Amino acid sequence: MDLLWRTPLATLQLRHHLVSTVGALMGVSVAVLLMFMEEGFQKALYRSAVRMHRILAGDLIIAERSFASITIASGLPRRFAYRAASVPGVAAITLLYSDTPLLRNPQTGSARPIMLYGIDPLKPAINPRGAASNLTLLALPGRALFDRLSRASFGPVVERVKSGEAEVQLSPDGNPDAPVIRVIGLFDLGPTITFDGTVLVSDLTFHTLIGRPLDRPTFGVLTLAPGAELRKVKTAVQGRLGAGAKVMTKAELINLEIRFWDRETPIGHILKLGLFIGFSVGLVFVYQVLQSIISNNLPEYAVLKTVGYPDYFFVVVLFQMATVIGTIAFIPGLVTAQLLYAMAERTTGLDMSLRFVDAALIFAIVLAMCTVSAMLAARRLRGADPISLFS
Amino acid sequence: MEAPIRLVTARELSYRYGTAETGRSVLNNIALDIRAGEVVLLTGPSGSGKTTLLTLIGSLRQPQQGTLQVLGVDLLTASPAQLRQLRQNIRFVYQRHNLLHSLTVLQNVTACLPNTPTSGRVANRQRAIEMLGHLGLIAKIHEKPERLSGGQQQRVAVARALVSSPALLLADEPTASLDSEAGQRVARAMSDVGRQLGCAVLISTHDERIFHFADRRLHIEDGVIAERSIRGP
Numbered sequence: 001m002d003l004l005w006r007t008p009l010a011t012l013q014l015r016h017h018l019v020s021t022v023g024a025l026m027g028v029s030v031a032v033l034l035m036f037m038e039e040g041f042q043k044a045l046y047r048s049a050v051r052m053h054r055i056l057a058g059d060l061i062i063a064e065r066s067f068a069s070i071t072i073a074s075g076l077p078r079r080f081a082y083r084a085a086s087v088p089g090v091a092a093i094t095l096l097y098s099d100t101p102l103l104r105n106p107q108t109g110s111a112r113p114i115m116l117y118g119i120d121p122l123k124p125a126i127n128p129r130g131a132a133s134n135l136t137l138l139a140l141p142g143r144a145l146f147d148r149l150s151r152a153s154f155g156p157v158v159e160r161v162k163s164g165e166a167e168v169q170l171s172p173d174g175n176p177d178a179p180v181i182r183v184i185g186l187f188d189l190g191p192t193i194t195f196d197g198t199v200l201v202s203d204l205t206f207h208t209l210i211g212r213p214l215d216r217p218t219f220g221v222l223t224l225a226p227g228a229e230l231r232k233v234k235t236a237v238q239g240r241l242g243a244g245a246k247v248m249t250k251a252e253l254i255n256l257e258i259r260f261w262d263r264e265t266p267i268g269h270i271l272k273l274g275l276f277i278g279f280s281v282g283l284v285f286v287y288q289v290l291q292s293i294i295s296n297n298l299p300e301y302a303v304l305k306t307v308g309y310p311d312y313f314f315v316v317v318l319f320q321m322a323t324v325i326g327t328i329a330f331i332p333g334l335v336t337a338q339l340l341y342a343m344a345e346r347t348t349g350l351d352m353s354l355r356f357v358d359a360a361l362i363f364a365i366v367l368a369m370c371t372v373s374a375m376l377a378a379r380r381l382r383g384a385d386p387i388s389l390f391s
Numbered sequence: 392m393e394a395p396i397r398l399v400t401a402r403e404l405s406y407r408y409g410t411a412e413t414g415r416s417v418l419n420n421i422a423l424d425i426r427a428g429e430v431v432l433l434t435g436p437s438g439s440g441k442t443t444l445l446t447l448i449g450s451l452r453q454p455q456q457g458t459l460q461v462l463g464v465d466l467l468t469a470s471p472a473q474l475r476q477l478r479q480n481i482r483f484v485y486q487r488h489n490l491l492h493s494l495t496v497l498q499n500v501t502a503c504l505p506n507t508p509t510s511g512r513v514a515n516r517q518r519a520i521e522m523l524g525h526l527g528l529i530a531k532i533h534e535k536p537e538r539l540s541g542g543q544q545q546r547v548a549v550a551r552a553l554v555s556s557p558a559l560l561l562a563d564e565p566t567a568s569l570d571s572e573a574g575q576r577v578a579r580a581m582s583d584v585g586r587q588l589g590c591a592v593l594i595s596t597h598d599e600r601i602f603h604f605a606d607r608r609l610h611i612e613d614g615v616i617a618e619r620s621i622r623g624p
Contacts, residue, residue, distance in 0.1 A: 003502055006512070007494065007498050007501075007502070009491070009493065009494070012493040012494060013491075013493045015493065016492055016493035017493075297491065299485075299487065299489045300489050300490065300491045300492075302489070303483075303485075303489045304502070304503075306449075306451075306478065306482075306483055307478075307482065307503045307555075308475070308478060308479055308505070386451050386483075387446055387451050387452070389483070389485045389487075389489060389563075390442045390445065390446060390485065390563045391442065391485075391486045391563055391564045391567065
């Protein structure tokens, strides 16, 4: 069948209907871009939501039994953590406290929510990049480390830390009379979709600032003894704690957090809806051009049927046309997305880097979109009836 | 001398549209024979059943009553595989040329040739060029159909139909939308090349200007067929 490969009818027909084809290419490019942006924001949301989880300095994490996300965690009774420490295979345990108080911009006085973590400075539950040299200094009361990658909404905190005179006010309600704490250093973590930045303090300073007793940490972070088997120890710890707490590996915790953002929050649904809209828009554009080409060539297809071209030949031609449109339109969509990702990353501080696997996923979705379009358009081929050619 | 082979034989062939009670009978006890190398015209008023007969012979419709043998295949009892095989030896020319505008003239013609071990791509291309040469289109082989006149387009359609050397060529009003000169050239092309190839040509037409290209004329009216002179109406 020369018309499939050597003299490809699909590309020749697309070239012949150039105006419709260019229209479809533009439409599908926009749809591809839309899908890339939704995918990019979704991945940025997930990556930012688990940044802290990835740097937890342990192997197993204990959380309250109904734990779903750090943003809504209510705290684990501390006795569970100590009980876990006695399980064979557990070498050490440390605690992590978290809350979302307001930080006042030292320049404007406006208060914005920030992620606050409290750690034991001698056994830190998290160890973000750049923090190591200052962690022990957090043991001094009223001292804090500030995330260098925080958004600018908190004012010139980073600049003031560099010049050695940064003081900020942190309190649960943005109280202007809240005690002042001194920012003694910086670390690198990055903001999330919901929080513009992060502050790290000692557990005692955490207690002073938030006023919450230290008997309900967010996580107990367990380090395993050398040679201990992760699964076995996890089962043993879960057995010791019963149904009162949830024991997770780091990977399970990350999956749980992503699942929360994906399924339990409006933004997760909105981003998925956006992906679906992009798919639908692209599908309509591809279908339109296929439908137009079929309508203009029904008698010619009928002639080919009379000389022995089987029905599947026309379906293959449709798939080829759809795939050519999808593949060509993918390229400008990809390039534009790269540019917009870079802009969005600069503006939001979120990790919008495009990974090969994400681009491959979008390409697979585009191919699926083209397949569905071709299948829908193929129904019109029934009109290519040789008898209709007679006067 | 041996008589030419009968390629189409119909006896007591009847066909009706719709049900027995409310339908309309278009062919009644038709009998006809068409032999290899013959050019036969099928004339008659509109709605007389010419197209129905053409599509029955072309195996595009299933006969309802009587017998119809085409190239030795009984169409009343033929299996789908037999019909597929049969259609490889039948080609059509229509009132419209129905050429693919995205292909060149040559590509339109070669598209209707199968690539088999005995007829490769290069051989097919050569054959298509020769056929287009026979039809006076050698200078147009790389043109797109839209750059050709109506008569030229129809001759390309004839070339497309004849290039595979079919045993039977069925044409439905092939000159109806052409001027006199173009119509004559198309009719001459079909009759000359058809005879050279030993192909039986059956042309359904109202166009008296092409009668003289035929060997015989069959007139069909009120579902009944009769032999008529090729010199008059």
